[in-house]
Amino acid sequence: MNVPRHWRETPERYRMEAVKCRKCGKISFPARLICPECKNKVFDKINLSGKGKLLTYTIIRTAPEGFEDVAPYAVGIVEMEEGVRVMGQITDCDLLSLKTGDKLISKFRRMNEEGKTGLIMYSYKFVPDIGI
Amino acid sequence: MKEIAVIGIGITKFGELWEKSLRDIAVESAMNCLDDSGIDRIDSINIGCMSSGLFNGQEHLASMIADYLGRLDIPSTRVESACVSGGLAVRNACLEIAAGVSDYALAIGVEKMTDVSMGNATYALATAADQDYEAFHGITFPGLYAMLARAHMERYGTTREQMAQVSVKNHYNGSMNPNAQFPFKITQDTVLNSTMIADPLRLMDCSPVTDGAAAVLLTTVEKAKKLNKHPLVVITGIGSATDTIALSHRKELTELKAVKTSAAKALQMAGKTINDIDFAEVHDCFTIAEILVLESMGIVGPGKGGPATVDGYTALDGKFPVNPSGGLKSKGHPVGATGVAQIFEVVNQLRGNSEKRQIPEVKTGLAQNMGGSGGSSICHILEVK
Numbered sequence: 001m002n003v004p005r006h007w008r009e010t011p012e013r014y015r016m017e018a019v020k021c022r023k024c025g026k027i028s029f030p031a032r033l034i035c036p037e038c039k040n041k042v043f044d045k046i047n048l049s050g051k052g053k054l055l056t057y058t059i060i061r062t063a064p065e066g067f068e069d070v071a072p073y074a075v076g077i078v079e080m081e082e083g084v085r086v087m088g089q090i091t092d093c094d095l096l097s098l099k100t101g102d103k104l105i106s107k108f109r110r111m112n113e114e115g116k117t118g119l120i121m122y123s124y125k126f127v128p129d130i131g132i
Numbered sequence: 133m134k135e136i137a138v139i140g141i142g143i144t145k146f147g148e149l150w151e152k153s154l155r156d157i158a159v160e161s162a163m164n165c166l167d168d169s170g171i172d173r174i175d176s177i178n179i180g181c182m183s184s185g186l187f188n189g190q191e192h193l194a195s196m197i198a199d200y201l202g203r204l205d206i207p208s209t210r211v212e213s214a215c216v217s218g219g220l221a222v223r224n225a226c227l228e229i230a231a232g233v234s235d236y237a238l239a240i241g242v243e244k245m246t247d248v249s250m251g252n253a254t255y256a257l258a259t260a261a262d263q264d265y266e267a268f269h270g271i272t273f274p275g276l277y278a279m280l281a282r283a284h285m286e287r288y289g290t291t292r293e294q295m296a297q298v299s300v301k302n303h304y305n306g307s308m309n310p311n312a313q314f315p316f317k318i319t320q321d322t323v324l325n326s327t328m329i330a331d332p333l334r335l336m337d338c339s340p341v342t343d344g345a346a347a348v349l350l351t352t353v354e355k356a357k358k359l360n361k362h363p364l365v366v367i368t369g370i371g372s373a374t375d376t377i378a379l380s381h382r383k384e385l386t387e388l389k390a391v392k393t394s395a396a397k398a399l400q401m402a403g404k405t406i407n408d409i410d411f412a413e414v415h416d417c418f419t420i421a422e423i424l425v426l427e428s429m430g431i432v433g434p435g436k437g438g439p440a441t442v443d444g445y446t447a448l449d450g451k452f453p454v455n456p457s458g459g460l461k462s463k464g465h466p467v468g469a470t471g472v473a474q475i476f477e478v479v480n481q482l483r484g485n486s487e488k489r490q491i492p493e494v495k496t497g498l499a500q501n502m503g504g505s506g507g508s509s510i511c512h513i514l515e516v517k
Binding site: 009012030036055056057058059060061062063064065066067068070073075076077085086087088089100111121123 | 251267279286327332380
């Protein structure tokens, strides 16, 4: 992976920047050029709060290339309090006691390292929201 | 659309074919198909292949496969829509005939997956997901279907045992399929004690990494009627639909909308309802996928896929046999070949040539093939006339 491929996603990965349709109010993450709900093309940028609840998840035991060293790890779909759903890793918790409905909050974390370029990729991951 | 006849079918052995290359298996399936048809004419080729670039470092199959088939002067096209690439090749070949551009259109599906390590194969398959917003976070295909499985289990009470029975049924059917990668029976315990891949899915819930190819030759019904080699099998309905590529963007996690829409469209074109269908080959890339497909197509009601499997409703001798070939689980899943291999099985059943796994007196069959986590789906309805 080259460097631009990662940095062009940094608004989403570093700040959870989403777009809100100016016509119907639907929030899209990542940003889109056409609203999937009403087909409008005008949006406002918003930052997601990072808070949400776990809808479904899995624990990856057989990992793809680049993730072999961190398995097992949990990946889930989180419904953010703004209503939009985001896929991400869930960390800093006992994987086996995760359950759907758990309250989670996003944190800025190191995701991966690309060997050839030395590029270190950061992104959001979710952790249990214990109110601190 | 006018009806299209399937006059030839060909397949290779599915499995780890160490002695054979991508081009070898693609050409072998096409040769078997032409032999079966008794016709030695092709006006166009459509090749379904998901990722020869990542599996073999080889793109430009349009040229390579036409070249090694010895047909250098006809249109050749490679199509891709992840695991529905094969179904898409068949659909495009149908359109060639319907448009009157080709009289004899060949569709080939091929994937040679064992030329790379398991990590690289897992990576290649994960490119069917949203690369920047799903695969980036380390999700795999078993992982995506595991999330669907968990949602289904929590909403409908679907159990691990019910899912295991999909695998047990498909292995039973596949034990009678000489082309299958794993032609042997298994028990529920085999599934429940196999290695955990992505909770709650275990190894024996997952279709394997497979090399294989299949091909079909299509023509107009008028031309097919002049041939007397096989019973006349006709494609009477085709439905194709898509859904969001990312699982997180689906409103529903317990049904596959593209499957529902593609099946409804195919049934409408054929002038039929699901109750008019005698049997189906469906995309059981994971055990939960077969359950989701049964429900999304309306073969059973929402939440009833697991219990129906346990009750034998979808067994070879059940009311609605599903995956007589052994499905992707037992027969193997060379991704680009699967959609064409499903048509092979449906035609073979309709001709009455499926030997030990033949379903008696079948007249109408359905093939359902999908890509990714249900981001694309194509259904074909076939009838013997």
